[in-house]
Amino acid sequence: MEAFWGSINAEQSWLVSSQPSEEVAAAEELSPLLSNELHRQVSPGVSFGFSVFNLMNAIMGSGILGLAYVMANTGILGFSLLLLMVALLGSYSVHLLLSMCIQTAVTSYEDLGLFAFGLPGKVVVAGTIIIQNIGAMSSYLLIIKTELPAAISEFLTGDYSGSWYLDGQTLLIIICVGIVFPLALLPKIGFLGYTSSLSFFFMVFFALVIIIKKWAIPCPLTLDHTEEFFQISNATDDCKPKLFHFSKESAYAIPTMAFSFLCHTSVLPIYCELQSPSKKRMQNVTNTAIALSFLIYFISALFGYLTFYDKVESELLRGYSKYLPHDVIVMTVKLCILFAVLLTVPLIHFPARKALMMMFFSNFPFSWIRHSLITLVLNIIILLLAIYVPDIRNVFGVVGASTSTCLIFVFPGLFYLKLSREDFLSWKKLGAFVLLISGILLGNFSLAFIVFDWIKK
Incomplete structure (x- = not known):
């Protein structure tokens, strides 16, 4: 333990004593050393393509179902600007994380908190990661609970009400025990590369179907079999897209987007298992994953909005279930999107379990018993949340405005300002400062409006 803290203090002393030019040179020398160490640990490593799929699987999940609702409450241009801003800031914050990873020779978000603010920093980061990942996994299971019974019932003819296979809670328990738990027990994140690539293609298929079905549902929406859900309206304004639109529901925009682009807790674990790891290679993985996710997000949100306009549901699939049952x-x-969301849950288990390990068992050797018990406890927690949380929008709003903004904006900017010895007027430090202030303002502003909306209701 003393040796561990001695190494931490020595590395911190090196960071403090370095001048800006020396820091760059030291980082360049350290980068291949860190890469070699990482390469030795996980040789031969995970390929570039599978790493992109893994990161995309960490990015894309339940968020894709909520963005059309966000576009309806921000307008097409408003949504586009906000989504682009969040994507660019997310990519830049990963750049800062990787820079600090090279400077400090650590490969975990939690240890960056330790370097910056000691043990309290590590605990805060680990706690934030655990809360965010639990919220994300529970939102995925919430979608499965609500949509899987409806999907099964659409394949059946006749009255099967009351059957166990149409009960969302029963199906959720079976899925968690039979699929999520075994996959989450895998010791390395790279093993999920094949399931992640499959999940990516399901998301692409989802986006293509949203485009095709835009012309299958007329506007204005008519009654027919959806009488209890939609009102007939002959007003042509109902079928005109809005470029900018703001309402009290717009408060969910930034949190939902932050929730949808959060991959920062998975970046460093994926970096650790990357084939021939280097900062540039991992940044290319991140940029590719974020760019592809942005494209699929935007297409799905745009055509989902252009199908239902102001009547788009907070969870997009509900609209298609009601109108094209x-x-x-x-x-x-x-079924494909449910399977894709399901495959994301084990991937998010990795950073959550790692954070718990680092908080309570950092000085203990690996144990399959402890590994299995922590995975089981996480599985039980997210299962209970998925059963009792009524609306996925609440998860997007609260988790996105609090923990997601911290992990994407606040922590990377704050840690870089603390650890880097560059001049404050350097581009990187100015960017880190903008990232920090943006995260604080956007997170607090959105959370305040969401809480106010709850109180008002």
Whole structure:
């Protein structure tokens, strides 16, 4: 333990004593050393393509179902600007994380908190990661609980109400025990590369179906079999997209986007298992994953919004379930998106379990018993949350405004300002300062409006 803290103090002393030019040179020398160490640990490593798929799987999940609702409450241009801003800031914050990872020779978000602010910093980061990942996993399971019974019932003819396979809670328990728990027990994140690539193609298929079905649902929406859900309106304004639109529901925009682009807790674990790891290679993995995710997010949100306009649901699949309940393509894509969301849950288990390990068992050797018990406890927690949380929008709003903004904006900017010895007027430090202030303002502003909306209701 003393040796560990001695190494921490020595590395911190090196950071403090370095001048800006020396820091760059030292980082350049340290980079290959760190890369070699990482390469030795996980040789031969995970390929570039599988690393992109893994990171995309960490990025894309339940958020894709909530962005059309966000576009309806911000307008097409407003949504586009906000989504682009969050994507760029997210990519830049990963750049800062990787820079600090090279400077400090550590490969975990929690240890960056330790370097910056000691043990309290590590505990705060680990706690934030655990809360955010639990919120993310529970939101994925919440989608499965609400949509899987509906998807199964659409394939059935006749009355099967009351059957166990149409009960969301029963299906959720079976899935958590039979699929999520075994996959989450895998010791390395790279093993999920094949399932992640499959999940990515499901998301692409989802986006293509959203585009196709835009012309299958007329506007204005008519009654027919959806009488209890939609009102007939002949007003042409109902079918005109809005470029900018703001309402009290717009408060959910930034939190939902932050929630949708958060991959920072998975970046460093993926970096550790990357084949021939280097800062540049991992940044290319991140930029590729964020760019592809942005494209799929935008297409899905745009055509989902242009299908339902102001009547778009907070969870996009509900609209198609109500208006096209027995459409074969919609039924197929629903199963695909549910499977893609399901495959994301084990991936998010890794950073959550790692954070718990670092908080309570950092000085203990690996143990399969402890590994399995922590995975089981996490599984039980997210299962209970998925059963009792009523609306996915609440998860997007609260988790996105609090923990997601901290992990994407606040922590990377704050840690870089603390650890880097560059001049404050350097581009990187100014960027880190903007990242920090943006995260604090956007997170607090959104959270205040969400809480006010709850109180008002």
